[in-house]
Amino acid sequence: MGEGSFRISRVLGWATLVFMVAGLYAAFIYAPREVTMGDVQRIFYFHLAAAWLMMLAFGVVFAGSILYLVKKDRKWDIIAAASAEIAVVFSFVVMTTGPIWAKSAWGAWWTWDPRLTSTLVLWIVFIGYLMLRGSITDRSRRASISSVYGIVGFVDVPIVFMSIRWWRTIHPQLFNGLDMQMAPPMILTLMVCLVAFSLLYVFFLLQRIRLETMRDEVELLKQDISY
Amino acid sequence: MGTFGGPTTSSPEQKASRLSRSAEPTRTRSAPGGMSRYFQDVGAIIWKDVISELRTKEMLSSMVVFAVLVILIFNFALEVSGVAPDLIVPGVLWVAITFAGILGLNRSMASEKDKGCLEGLMLCPVDRSAIFLGKMLGNVIFMLIVEVVVVPVLSVLFNLPILMPWLILIVVLGTFGFATVGTLLSTVAVNTRTREVMLPVLLFPIIVPLIIASVKATRAIIIGQAWADILPWLQLLGAFDVIFLVVCLLVFQFVIQE
Numbered sequence: 001m002g003e004g005s006f007r008i009s010r011v012l013g014w015a016t017l018v019f020m021v022a023g024l025y026a027a028f029i030y031a032p033r034e035v036t037m038g039d040v041q042r043i044f045y046f047h048l049a050a051a052w053l054m055m056l057a058f059g060v061v062f063a064g065s066i067l068y069l070v071k072k073d074r075k076w077d078i079i080a081a082a083s084a085e086i087a088v089v090f091s092f093v094v095m096t097t098g099p100i101w102a103k104s105a106w107g108a109w110w111t112w113d114p115r116l117t118s119t120l121v122l123w124i125v126f127i128g129y130l131m132l133r134g135s136i137t138d139r140s141r142r143a144s145i146s147s148v149y150g151i152v153g154f155v156d157v158p159i160v161f162m163s164i165r166w167w168r169t170i171h172p173q174l175f176n177g178l179d180m181q182m183a184p185p186m187i188l189t190l191m192v193c194l195v196a197f198s199l200l201y202v203f204f205l206l207q208r209i210r211l212e213t214m215r216d217e218v219e220l221l222k223q224d225i226s227y
Numbered sequence: 228m229g230t231f232g233g234p235t236t237s238s239p240e241q242k243a244s245r246l247s248r249s250a251e252p253t254r255t256r257s258a259p260g261g262m263s264r265y266f267q268d269v270g271a272i273i274w275k276d277v278i279s280e281l282r283t284k285e286m287l288s289s290m291v292v293f294a295v296l297v298i299l300i301f302n303f304a305l306e307v308s309g310v311a312p313d314l315i316v317p318g319v320l321w322v323a324i325t326f327a328g329i330l331g332l333n334r335s336m337a338s339e340k341d342k343g344c345l346e347g348l349m350l351c352p353v354d355r356s357a358i359f360l361g362k363m364l365g366n367v368i369f370m371l372i373v374e375v376v377v378v379p380v381l382s383v384l385f386n387l388p389i390l391m392p393w394l395i396l397i398v399v400l401g402t403f404g405f406a407t408v409g410t411l412l413s414t415v416a417v418n419t420r421t422r423e424v425m426l427p428v429l430l431f432p433i434i435v436p437l438i439i440a441s442v443k444a445t446r447a448i449i450i451g452q453a454w455a456d457i458l459p460w461l462q463l464l465g466a467f468d469v470i471f472l473v474v475c476l477l478v479f480q481f482v483i484q485e
């Protein structure tokens with residue numbers, strides 16, 4: 001990471017801040033009050049934005065893992081690891097905002113709905129991924145082994161979703177997803193939040209890659225000194 | 228026996244490799260072609276595990292005792308007497324299989340690693356996927372032996388006739404998928420500092436669909452549901468087995484490389 005990309009990430013940081021503030025304003029003040037659900041619906045803008053970014057981040061882990069195994073370039077391992085950490089953070093946002101909304105809208109913190117349950121499983125898989133990374137010392141071994149788990153975990157997600165959907169169909173279908181009509185200001189608010197979270201994701205990713213690259217340099221310098 | 232470690236040559240020339248193994252009557256019977264040679268390698272690895280288990284009997288005995296204990300604990304934890312057993316037995320069966328399976332998987336890979344056998348296996352002139360298949364099928368065999376004991380015990384203790392031909396198919400399919408992912412992830416786990424602790428953390432979330440399908444299919448069989456209700460779960464089990472067999476065969480080489 002050179003000086004140029006450092007400047008890019010600074011610009012990105014400020015842009016993220018601006019969009020975050022705009023998103024907060026839009027969600028809490030600009031967007032109209034939802035008729036049936038009331039103010040609690042406003043959490044949905046952050047919930048959905050975080051959920052989309054979570055899926056994207058997990059997709060990046062999958063792609064990074066495959067690319068690492070094919071090309072054996074440490075860059076891809078760093079990207080996968082960074083993306084996994086951010087994905088777990090976004091999952092945490094999703095898993096906390098979701099129940100807060102659900103308690104008010106559905107009357108329960110949690111239902112074993114396919115979407116909820118597969119998100120939970122996905123979250124646990126990638127917490128396991130991070131634990132796995134934390135318990136392997138050797139760097140290249142950690143890279144290839146965690147890549148393998150990143151691939152296995154991602155392949156599992158659609159199967160989990162299918163299995164839970166079949167599992168639930170035997171029970172009465174209580175809730176039918178997030179079918180809601182959205183007014184244009186609501187869509188605009190959602191878009192602003194989505195841009196803000198996307199910028200935040202890229203910002204975090206660049207910071208994390210920079211940190212890891214610096215760690216590598218420190219490691220090299222340490223080796224130089226000891227020999 | 229005696230085939231493990233195999234010939235020192237991996238020459239593709241059939242005559243040469245045949246000469247070097249002339250002392251082994253079991254292998255000269257079929258001409259060592261590409262495919263049959265591959266399955267001989269797989270068979271040798273399975274045989275090695277079976278022999279070593281027959282000599283120590285460490286793994287099987289602990290797996291069986293553990294599975295029976297799980298059933299016992301569930302009997303007290305769930306207060307079974309008042310409840311209809313067909314609601315509980317499928318769940319208890321698969322929890323017992325899963326926990327005993329974890330025990331076996333950890334043991335199977337830890338002994339490879341501790342005694343340096345994994346390095347030995349990697350030095351063998353066999354394909355990496357043959358090592359995977361050998362270990363995996365070995366695990367399947369041990370788990371099936373445990374299940375042969377556990378299923379009748381469960382049937383007797385809960386007073387529910389569950390020994391049905393279709394149940395065997397479900398148990399075999401479920402065990403196959405469990406051992407496929409489990410063998411890969413136990414190889415992953417022995418490479419970590421925390422080792423035994425790591426395997427359930429990695430394995431349980433992955434096998435969620437397998438457990439759902441197995442429990443649902445087992446219950447459907449026990450209460451005698453229509454074939455149309457059972458078939459989707461069998462298809463799901465089959466799909467899980469095939470998808471993860473392909474994925475695991477593809478990625479296993481990256482886990483054991485030095």
